[in-house]
Amino acid sequence: MAPQATTTDMVTLTIDGRSTTVPKGTLVIEAARQVGVMVPHFCYHPKLSPDANCRMCLVEIEKMPRLQTSCSTPVAEGMVVKSDSSAQAKDARKSVLDFILANHPLDCPVCDQGGRCDLQDFSHEYTATTSRFKELKRVFPKEYFSPLIETQMNRCVQCLRCVRYCDQVMDVKALAPVGRGTLTEIKAFGAHELDCEFCGGCIQICPVGAITSRLSMYEFRPWMLKRTDSVCGYCGDGCQITFQTKGNALIEINSTQGSGRNNGDLCARGYFGYHVSEHPDRLTSPLIREEQAFKAVQWEEALELVGQRLLDIKAKHGADAIGGLISGRCTNEDIYVFQKFMRGVVGTNRIDSSVRYGHLNGVHAMQRVQGTHRWAVSFDDIEAADTLLLVGTNITETNPITGLKVKEAVKRRDAKLITIEALEPAIGSISNILNLAQHQLGVKPTGYATAILGFLKAVMDQPILDVELQARAPGYFNDISARLQAISWDAIHAQTGLASDTFTQAAQVFGQGKKVVILVGPGVLRSSGGFGMVMNLLDL
Structure with a gap:
C-alpha cells in the first residue's frame, strides 16, 4: 500500500466554484473529475503520459494569460479553474470540434462505435447541427489492416492514443502516425498488414470508431447488448472481463478502465479468444455412453446418473476409490466448492488439478x-x-x-x-x-x-x-x-x-x-x- 500523503503533499484548488483537495502533482483534468466536472478530451488517458495534442480539454485558469490544456497542467495551491463556467473555454472547444468535424464522415449509423463514441457525445453537447466548413472532406482510401482489427482512418481524430498505448503500455511499437496535419493516418510499419500481439488495446482505447474489431463488425449497437462481468480463465492473472451478449450470442469481450486487477488491460486470448466458447466442436450438453456411442441428455438425467454411480462405487469400494480432477482454468470459488463437495459429501481427499503441475x-x-x-x-x-x-x-x-x-x-x-x-x-x-x-x-x-x-x-x-x-x-x-x-x-x-x-x-x-x-x-x-x-x- 502506498504511504498516505501528508498535509504538505496536498493541494487545495477551486474548479467551477467547487473546492477540492488533491495530491500534489495531480493533473487539473483528474482533479476536475473528482469534483464531478467532466472536461471533454480525446488524447488524454490515465494510463498514458500527457500529450495535449487534441486541444479539446482547454480550461480557463485565473492569473494565466491564455487557456490551458487541463490534461497537461498540474494543480497548484489556491488555483482557480473555470471549465463549464467559462464562456471562453466553451467557445474554444466548439472551434476545436468544428475543425475535427470538418473532415469527419457522417457515418454514425454504420459505425460500430455509434452510441458510445466520445466525438458523438461532445458534438451533441458543444456544436450546432451545421458546419461552417463547406470544403470537400479529405478521404483516405480503404486498406486492409489485419484479420482481427479494422481501421477507418476517415474517422480518426489523430489523438494518437493507440500509438502511445502500443508504445508506452505494451512496449511493442507496432503502430505509428504517417503523414502530416489533417493527412495523418495510423499505420503499421512498412507496406504490410499489422503483425503484433493483437492485445486489442488499440481498439479499447480509441475514443471514436477509427479502430474496431473485425470479429463483431456491424452486429450490434451498445444498447442492444447485455453485460455480464466475469473473470478470464486463460492464466492465473485473474483479469476482470465483461461479456457483451446479444440474445444467446457472445458478441464481444472488453474490460473497463479502473476495474479488476488488470485495470482494463487484456491480452489477445482475453480480448479475441472468446469464440472458443461458440466453437462447433465444443460440448453443449452432457453425454452418456450407450454401448459404443455417446448420447446427449439433459443435465438432470446426467447428474442423477453420476450421483448414483458415485454412491454405488463408494458403497462397494469405499470413498477413497473415487478421485476428482478439476481444471486450473476454473475460478478459485469453483475450485473451492469442488474440493468441498469431494471432501464433505463424497468423503475423499483424492483431489487433483492442473494447478498442481509445477x-x-x-x-x-x-x-x-x-x-x-x-x-x-x-x-x-x-x-x-x-x-x-x-x-x-x-x-x-x-x-x-x-x-x-x-x-x-x-x-x-x-x-x-x-x-x-x-x-x-x-x-x-x-x-x-x-x-x-x-x-x-x-x-x-x-x-x-x-x-x-x-x-x-x-x-x-x-x-x-x-x-x-x-x-x-x-x-x-x-x-x-x-x-x-x-x-x-x-x-x-x-x-x-x-x-x-x-x-x-x-x-x-x-x-x-x-x-x-x-x-x-x-x-x-x-x-x-x-x-x-x-x-x-x-x-x-
Whole structure:
C-alpha cells in the first residue's frame, strides 16, 4: 500500500466554484473529475503520459494569460479553474470540434462505435447541427489492416492514443502516425498488414470508431447488448472481463478502465479468444455412453446418473476409490466448492488439478522457508518495486498482464530489471521483456539451476548482506557460503556460458534494491529440480 500523503503533499484548488483537495502533482483534468466536472478530451488517458495534442480539454485558469490544456497542467495551491463556467473555454472547444468535424464522415449509423463514441457525445453537447466548413472532406482510401482489427482512418481524430498505448503500455511499437496535419493516418510499419500481439488495446482505447474489431463488425449497437462481468480463465492473472451478449450470442469481450486487477488491460486470448466458447466442436450438453456411442441428455438425467454411480462405487469400494480432477482454468470459488463437495459429501481427499503441475515446487518451498504456502507478492508490489528479478517466466506469453505490471515498473518508475531467461532480446512488433532488462542472463532451459546458483554466489560475494541477520543465524550463512565456495566459476561458465563478471554486475544492481521482487515462472517451477531452485531463490 502506498504511504498516505501528508498535509504538505496536498493541494487545495477551486474548479467551477467547487473546492477540492488533491495530491500534489495531480493533473487539473483528474482533479476536475473528482469534483464531478467532466472536461471533454480525446488524447488524454490515465494510463498514458500527457500529450495535449487534441486541444479539446482547454480550461480557463485565473492569473494565466491564455487557456490551458487541463490534461497537461498540474494543480497548484489556491488555483482557480473555470471549465463549464467559462464562456471562453466553451467557445474554444466548439472551434476545436468544428475543425475535427470538418473532415469527419457522417457515418454514425454504420459505425460500430455509434452510441458510445466520445466525438458523438461532445458534438451533441458543444456544436450546432451545421458546419461552417463547406470544403470537400479529405478521404483516405480503404486498406486492409489485419484479420482481427479494422481501421477507418476517415474517422480518426489523430489523438494518437493507440500509438502511445502500443508504445508506452505494451512496449511493442507496432503502430505509428504517417503523414502530416489533417493527412495523418495510423499505420503499421512498412507496406504490410499489422503483425503484433493483437492485445486489442488499440481498439479499447480509441475514443471514436477509427479502430474496431473485425470479429463483431456491424452486429450490434451498445444498447442492444447485455453485460455480464466475469473473470478470464486463460492464466492465473485473474483479469476482470465483461461479456457483451446479444440474445444467446457472445458478441464481444472488453474490460473497463479502473476495474479488476488488470485495470482494463487484456491480452489477445482475453480480448479475441472468446469464440472458443461458440466453437462447433465444443460440448453443449452432457453425454452418456450407450454401448459404443455417446448420447446427449439433459443435465438432470446426467447428474442423477453420476450421483448414483458415485454412491454405488463408494458403497462397494469405499470413498477413497473415487478421485476428482478439476481444471486450473476454473475460478478459485469453483475450485473451492469442488474440493468441498469431494471432501464433505463424497468423503475423499483424492483431489487433483492442473494447478498442481509445477506449482507444488513453489508451494512446498515457501511453506518450508516462510511458514505459509501463499504467494506474498501482489500487483501493487510489482509496480512499487525498484528492482525486479525474472527467472524462467517468459512472462509476456504465460502471464501477459503481470508482464504489463513489470513493464510499468520499468518504464514509468525506472525500476531495474534483471532476467534469467531462455530467451533472446529481439526488436519487433511482438513484446519481448528482455528489451527492458538492464542485465540479461541468457541460459538454456536446462541451465536455470546453475544460473541461480551463480547469481546467489555473486550476491554472497558482495558486501550487501544483512549484518543483523548474519548475527542471528551465523550457521545458516556459513553453510550457504561453504556450499557456494565449493562451486567454481569455471563450472558455472561451462554449464551456462556466462562469465563471472556477468553475474557480479547483475548482483550489484540486485543488492542496491530497496524494494526487490522476484518472479519465478514455469521454466523453473515445472522442471525436475524446481523445488531446489525456488529454495535457492528464497535464500536471496
